[in-house]
Amino acid sequence: MANIAIIYGSTTGNTQSAAEKIQSQFGSEAVLLEASAFSASDASEYDVLVLGSSTWGIGELQDDWLGADWLDNIDLNGKKVAFFGCGDQSGFGDSFVDALGILKERLANSGAKFIGAWSTEGYDFSGSVAVEGDHFVGLPLDEENQGELTDERIAKWVEQLKSEI
Numbered sequence: 001m002a003n004i005a006i007i008y009g010s011t012t013g014n015t016q017s018a019a020e021k022i023q024s025q026f027g028s029e030a031v032l033l034e035a036s037a038f039s040a041s042d043a044s045e046y047d048v049l050v051l052g053s054s055t056w057g058i059g060e061l062q063d064d065w066l067g068a069d070w071l072d073n074i075d076l077n078g079k080k081v082a083f084f085g086c087g088d089q090s091g092f093g094d095s096f097v098d099a100l101g102i103l104k105e106r107l108a109n110s111g112a113k114f115i116g117a118w119s120t121e122g123y124d125f126s127g128s129v130a131v132e133g134d135h136f137v138g139l140p141l142d143e144e145n146q147g148e149l150t151d152e153r154i155a156k157w158v159e160q161l162k163s164e165i
């Protein structure tokens with residue numbers, strides 16, 4: 001069993017709700033933590049970090065992540081990291097779930113192995129820094145336009161993470 005931390009920031013509750021669903025599908029191996037309360041020293045307790053942020057402004061991290069300076073200088077060698085978060089592909093189609101790409105970029109030198117890439121198929125948007133080739137760097141959820149797909153997407157993604165862990 002892996003020790004998994006699901007660390008999230010959420011303004012209106014959408015990404016929090018997703019984080020809770022992800023946690024319950026992992027069960028007792030995963031804990032739920034708020035981004036505003038996490039620090040670099042906490043990371044040593046976990047094998048896997050699952051980071052969740054919605055996107056605000058035009059392509060910015062959710063507020064609870066703004067003080068997370070640890071992202072830029074943490075050593076995550078030997079650990080795996082995945083990303084998820086809510087966005088609005090219709091209202092913000094040029095910066096759809098940018099927060100996922102920002103989180104990954106900030107951890108580029110951390111030594112972490114990134115898992116949980118997700119196909120762009122089934123989404124309709126024009127631009128996102130969270131895209132590499134034909135995949136997002138993590139799981140995008142869209143309560144405004146595709147809320148009916150959220151539970152199924154989370155279920156499939158958690159199965160994918162389990163096999164990549």
Ligand SMILES: Cc1cc2nc3c(=O)[nH]c(=O)nc-3n(C[C@H](O)[C@H](O)[C@H](O)COP(=O)(O)O)c2cc1C
Pocket residue numbers: 009010011012013014015016054055056057058059060062086087088089092095096097098143144
């Ligand atoms: C002012 C404002 C700015 C937003 N900017 C973006 C954006 O740049 N990209 C995006 O994908 N979604 C954007 N959104 C949509 C939110 O990310 C979306 O509503 C999300 O579900 C909020 O999740 P949360 O409740 O976890 O914070 C924006 C929403 C608002 C109200």
